[in-house]
Every structure is written in structure tokens, then in C-alpha cells.
Amino acid sequence: MLKREKPKERFSYDPRKVLQKLEEFGKEVLEEIKAGRNPFIDVPTRGLSNVYFDEKDRLIKMGNKTSRRYLFHVAHARKFMQTLLIAAYIKRLVAEGKHASLREAYYANKHTIPGTKENTFEDQSESDPIIEDLERMFGVLREEMHITADRRGYVYGDIVIKDGEDEFNASKLGMGGWAVPGTVEHIEFPEINVDYVLVVETAAMADRLIEEKYPKKEKALIVATQGQASRGVRRLIHRLHYEEGLPIIVFTDGDPYGWYIYSTIKQGSINLAYLSEKLATPEAKFVGMTMDDIKKYGLENVTEKLKGIPPNKKGGPTGDYKRIIEEMNYPWFQNKEWQRQLKLALKWGVRIEQQALANKSLEFVARRYLPEKIANEELLP
Numbered sequence: 001m002l003k004r005e006k007p008k009e010r011f012s013y014d015p016r017k018v019l020q021k022l023e024e025f026g027k028e029v030l031e032e033i034k035a036g037r038n039p040f041i042d043v044p045t046r047g048l049s050n051v052y053f054d055e056k057d058r059l060i061k062m063g064n065k066t067s068r069r070y071l072f073h074v075a076h077a078r079k080f081m082q083t084l085l086i087a088a089y090i091k092r093l094v095a096e097g098k099h100a101s102l103r104e105a106y107y108a109n110k111h112t113i114p115g116t117k118e119n120t121f122e123d124q125s126e127s128d129p130i131i132e133d134l135e136r137m138f139g140v141l142r143e144e145m146h147i148t149a150d151r152r153g154y155v156y157g158d159i160v161i162k163d164g165e166d167e168f169n170a171s172k173l174g175m176g177g178w179a180v181p182g183t184v185e186h187i188e189f190p191e192i193n194v195d196y197v198l199v200v201e202t203a204a205m206a207d208r209l210i211e212e213k214y215p216k217k218e219k220a221l222i223v224a225t226q227g228q229a230s231r232g233v234r235r236l237i238h239r240l241h242y243e244e245g246l247p248i249i250v251f252t253d254g255d256p257y258g259w260y261i262y263s264t265i266k267q268g269s270i271n272l273a274y275l276s277e278k279l280a281t282p283e284a285k286f287v288g289m290t291m292d293d294i295k296k297y298g299l300e301n302v303t304e305k306l307k308g309i310p311p312n313k314k315g316g317p318t319g320d321y322k323r324i325i326e327e328m329n330y331p332w333f334q335n336k337e338w339q340r341q342l343k344l345a346l347k348w349g350v351r352i353e354q355q356a357l358a359n360k361s362l363e364f365v366a367r368r369y370l371p372e373k374i375a376n377e378e379l380l381p
Contacts, residue, residue, distance in 0.1 A: 002195055002196050002377075003195075004246055005247070013144060013185040013186060015144075018138070019091060019095060021140070022091040022138075025087060026087065026088070029041075029071070038070050038071060038072045038073075039070070040069060041068070041137065042066040042137075043069060043136065044063075044064075044065070044066050044136040044274060045063075045066060045067050046132075049063075049065070050064075050273075053330075053332060057277075058282035059276040059277060059280055059282060060267050060270060060273045060332075061277075062136065062274040079130070082109075082121065082127070082130050083134070085120055086105065086130045086131060086134065089108060089109055090105075090131075090134065090146065093146040094145060094146050099183065100147060101147070102128055102148075103124060105127060105131065106127040131145075135274065136274045141275060141278055143185050143232075144185055148183050149182040149183070149230060150230060151180065151182050152226050152232070153179075153223065153224055153230055154178060154223075154224050154226075155170050155222065156171060156175070156177030156178070156210050156215055156222045156224075157215040157220060158194055158219070159194055159221055160189065160192070161187060161188070161189060162187070162188040163181075163186070164186065169191075171215065171216070175211065177210070177224075180233050181232060182232050183232065184232050184235050184236045187236070194246065195218075195220065196219075196246055196248070196249055196374075197220070197221045197240050197241070197249065198220045198222055198223070198251060198370070199223045199225060199237060199248060199250045200223065200251050200354075201252035201253060201354065202227075202354055203224050203226045204355060205224075208358075208366070209222055209370075212365075213366075214370070217366075218374075221240070221246070225261065227261075228260075228264065229264060229265055231272075231279065234265060234279040234280070237265060237284075241283060247283075248281050249285050249374060249379065250284055250286050251287050253289055253351065253352070253353045254291060254294075254352040255304075255306075255320065255351035256324045256327060256345075258289070259342075260327065262286050263327070263333070266281060266284045285380065285381065286379060286380040287378070287379055289352045289353070289356075290341055290380065291341050291344035291345055297357070297369070299352060299357075299359060302352070302356040302359045303351065303356070304351050304353065306319070306320035306321055306350060306351055307319040307320045308321045308322060309321065310349060311325065321346065324346055325346070327342060328343075335381050337380055337381070338380060341380070357369055
């Protein structure tokens with residue numbers, strides 16, 4: 001039976017620590033220049049070659065490889081300058097308690113260097129990676145540096161949320177719930193009257209559960225990701241588990257994309273490996289959709305064919321087939337039950353969507369499917 005655990009940690013965002021790291025960085029560069037030396041910065045290397053899966057912590061993590069950039073180096077000078085510009089801008093944001101989007105950060109730092117025809121930045125594709133570099137260098141989220149991410153996802157359930165000067169219950173804001181902001185570092189939870197968090201891939205399914213009053217009947221907090229979970233949603237899920245002790249159950253489509261959504265919530269992602277310890281929740285469990293659900297609930301007639309070419313056909317594997325084989329090779333999907341599910345998907349050549357449960361009845365998912373599977377702990381690791 002699901003139980004709310006004792007909180008494992010209490011997060012306390014302290015902008016002073018971020019300011020301290022930025023100031024120390026600036027002072028080191030300045031001291032090197034004053035001493036007549038060539039200042040440099042070591043930036044953790046991007047890419048798969050510097051990523052590994054930590055079996056003990058069950059997280060995708062960044063390795064120790066770094067690349068060194070010098071100020072007085074023809075190939076490095078531009079990026080070094082851009083790094084200092086963005087770092088100074090972030091310092092001002094944090095000191096003034098203001099936030100900016102990635103796009104605003106780009107425009108705020110784009111200008112022509114006096115006496116030249118050179119611009120500091122030509123495109124946002126130059127500024128975004130610099131912000132990621134600073135995240136990796138300092139070990140802080142860009143949200144902690146007051147650079148906001150896009151909003152996506154919403155929350156519904158009997159939980160009181162304190163957002164700045166506003167305090168409200170997420171079950172009393174209409175069926176649309178509370179839209180998760182790009183930054184959730186400042187959010188507090190004064191009162192929680194739910195037993196677990198149900199993370200739902202599609203807004204349509206989340207809406208269905210809310211309409212059927214599932215959150216109230218089952219004492220669940222619905223978190224709709226609306227596709228791949230945004231950084232804000234993943235950070236919120238992480239905080240609800242580690243700070244408030246709430247179990248996390250993930251409900252996605254039964255296809256390689258849905259399973260990957262679960263994977264990023266649980267283990268983190270390769271692209272954001274350096275943030276896994278703040279974004280991922282290894283204790284999360286998966287309720288469905290699974291291949292077993294197809295026969296158990298008589299859904300054979302509402303499956304969809306996998307897209308692409310199977311591995312045993314000429315030109316294969318491609319599309320969904322190729323993605324499933326990739327997932328089968330992930331260290332975090334080596335569990336016997338997951339291997340069985342993925343092999344069944346390949347064998348049958350089908351996928352199953354959440355909305356397929358409506359074939360039984362509109363009420364089926366809220367009244368039988370989820371309550372039964374969760375009560376019986378029919379959950380994949």
C-alpha cells in the first residue's frame with residue numbers, strides 16, 4: 001500500500017550562494033589578468049562520451065571530462081567573452097530579485113562591440129549553450145540563476161501552494177488546476193492532503209480524471225506533463241517526493257515515447273545529465289500503459305500499429321521499432337519486467353494509448369483501471 005514517506009530533504013533556495021559563486025568566478029578571472037596570466041575556465045564536456053549511469057544512485061550523471069577555454073586564445077576568446085557577459089547579467093538578475101527568459105537573456109546581452117563591427121551574440125543558439133555551461137560549472141539550475149524555462153503542465157489536487165504572496169488550494173482553481181511556472185524554486189507547500197502524485201502524460205487524460213473526481217476519491221495529486229515533462233514539472237515532482245515524501249506514480253501511453261517520458265522523470269536525461277540529482281526521481285513507479293493491459297482489459301481492437309520498419313524486415317529497424325530497441329539497451333531498462341514489456345511491443349508490433357481505455361467506458365480509467373492497479377501495486381520499477 002502506498003504510504004507517504006518521511007521527507008528525505010528540505011530544499012532551501014538561497015540566492016546568496018549563487019551570488020557568491022558568480023562573484024568568486026569574476027574575482028578569479030580579474031586576479032589572473034592583473035597578475036599578467038592568461039585566465040581560463042574549465043567547462044564540463046557535453047555529449048554522450050561524458051555521461052554515465054550511476055547504478056547506486058540510479059541516475060544518469062555527467063562524467064569528469066572538461067574542456068578548457070582561455071581568454072587570450074583566438075579560438076576561445078569569443079566564448080570566454082560571452083561567458084563573462086552572461087555571468088555578469090545573471091549576477092544582476094539574482095541581486096535584484098528579477099527573472100528573465102532565455103530569449104530576454106539573449107537580447108539583453110546582444111550588442112555591437114565598440115570600435116568594431118562584431119556583435120557579442122549573433123543568435124540565441126550562442127547564448128543558450130553559455131547558460132548551460134554556467135549550470136554545469138556552478139552546479140546550479142538555471143532557474144536558481146533566475147533564467148526561466150517555458151511553462152508547461154498543470155497540477156490539480158488537495159494541496160495548498162504558496163507562490164510568493166499568493167496562497168491557494170490547487171483543487172479550487174477550476175478544472176484547469178494550477179499551471180506550473182517555469183521556475184518552482186520559490187514554491188512552498190503549507191498543507192498537503194494527498195497520498196501520492198499521479199503524473200499523467202496527456203492533458204486529455206488528466207482532464208478525464210479530474211472530471212471523474214479521481215483526485216478527491218483517491219486522494220491523489222494530478223500532475224499533467226502535456227507531453228515530455230518540462231524542467232519545471234520534473235523539478236516539482238522531485239521536490240514533492242524528496243521534500244514532502246509523496247510517492248510518485250507515472251501514467252503514460254504504452255509506446256516508446258511514453259516510456260521515454262517515464263525514463264526522464266525517473267533517471268534523468270542524457271542532455272541534462274548534469275542536473276539529474278535535482279530533476280530526476282529514481283523512486284518513481286510506472287502504472288501503465290503496459291502491453292499486459294491489452295489482453296487483461298480486452299483492448300486488442302484499439303491498439304495502434306508501431307510506426308517504422310521491424311528489425312526482421314529489409315531496411316529495419318526504423319521508427320518506433322528502432323526506439324524500442326534503443327530503450328531495451330538502456331541500463332535503467334534492464335529490469336526483467338521492463339525487458340518483457342519491450343519485447344512484447346516488438347513481437348506484437350503495437351502500441352496502446354491512454355485514451356484507448358475509453359473503449360471500455362469514459363469512467364473506466366478512474367473507477368477501475370488506476371484504482372485496481374495502484375491498490376494491488378501492479379507497478380513497474
